[in-house]
Amino acid sequence: MWPTRGIFVLERMRAVAGSPNLRLDVMAPVPYYPSIAVGWRRAFARVPRMERIEGFDVYHPRYFMTPKIGMTFYGLSMGLCSVPAMRAVTRSAPIDLIDAHFAYPDGVAAALLSRMIGVPLILTVRGSDINVSAQLPVIKPWVRWALRIARHVVAVSQALAERVAELGVAREKIAVIPNGIDPHKFYAMPREEARAKLGVPKNRPMILSVGNLAAHKGMDVLIEAMHHFRETEAIKTGTGKEPLLYLIGEGPDRIALERKIRDFALEDSVRLVGSLPHHELVLWYNAADLFCLASQREGCPNVVKEALACGTPVLASPVGGMPEILHSPSMGVLVPRSARAFASAMRDALMREWDRQAISRLGQEQTWDRVGQRIRELFASARQAHA
Secondary structure, three states, rough: OOOOHHHHHHHHHHHHHOOOOOOHHHHHHHEEEOOOOOOOOOHHHOOEEEEEEEEEEEEEEEEEOOOOOOOOHHHHHHHOOOHHHHHHHHHHHHOOOOOOOOOOHHHHHHHHHHHHOOEEEEEEEOOOOOOHHHHHHOHHHHHHHHHHHEEEEOOOOOOHHHHHHHHHOOOHHEEEOOEEOOOOOOOOOOHHHHHHOOOOOOOOEEEEOOOOOOOHOOOOHHHHHHHHHHHHEEEEEEOOOOOOEEEEOOOOOOHHHHHHHHOOOOOOEEEEEOOHHHHHHHHHHOOOOEEEOOOOOOOHHHHHHHHOOOOOOOOEOHHHHHHHOOOOOOOOEEEEHHHHHHHHHHHHHHHHOOOHHHHHHHHHHOHHHHHHHHHHHHHHHHHHOOO
């Protein structure tokens, strides 16, 4: 349904599947929805029960979900409704371990299945599941139960690991394994070449952000920052040229962001590009002078890691795992989450000489191959302890 979402899960699966004698089947439940052409959720009805994606068998059992009011039972519903599909998988080959992503509702469903078929669970937490879902009183007990059932809990940042420990999980069973990068997909190239291929202007500074058009991603903060930049900062860059801001992604706030662009008369300076295939982003990262992320919360944002791997310096709000990613001032700057702060930081960053090749080398250090090796070690540890 949304092929650009959860790419980091697919990338990790590919890395883990590189081991011989390891078979991965995927269970990706979707909410039940009747086959009627009403509302955006009608897309759920068109999802096949089983499909093959990039070499993986992917099963889509249906679970009952009543929007908002039934949130407490999403995990339970997902788990129980996945039992028939799980039994079908076990008939063709025994399951030795469950590797689940996101604590709620998926982690709860996986914990239930883990208990039912008697295999160990590895549960990876990624950000909003712990920072948001686990903070809701009706959800927190479910999340804590799933974390307790898991043999190992993988956190994609140290900051997230601390939040998991606050939920009562023993630190010795928490492994911090950040997301990786594929250096064959994200690498540095000449900026002029990237801009020529994209057909974007060559004579103006270019700022890029990639993410869901939702409030917590801070696209509105960046648009307002562009307004302040026009008012106070452009002349201070020494060129007097106002940068172009490109926002890549889709989401519920698109109409509100379009309105904000009009209100600030920024039609010539801010472009909403829409959603793009993952493999096309390498050109945009390389074309940009600067990558910005003004998120309210994050786990381990892959868009930042991808930008760095392409050699693009980053300005980002100091949330979640961001301080761990921008561990060197040569890679970028942590910026307070306000429009004025980002406008000022944009000016300073555009005036600075960055070593893009050095940024790319640092950004490519944590590869998916390294991540895959560490995950396979956890798999072996969990199976050995369970034997």
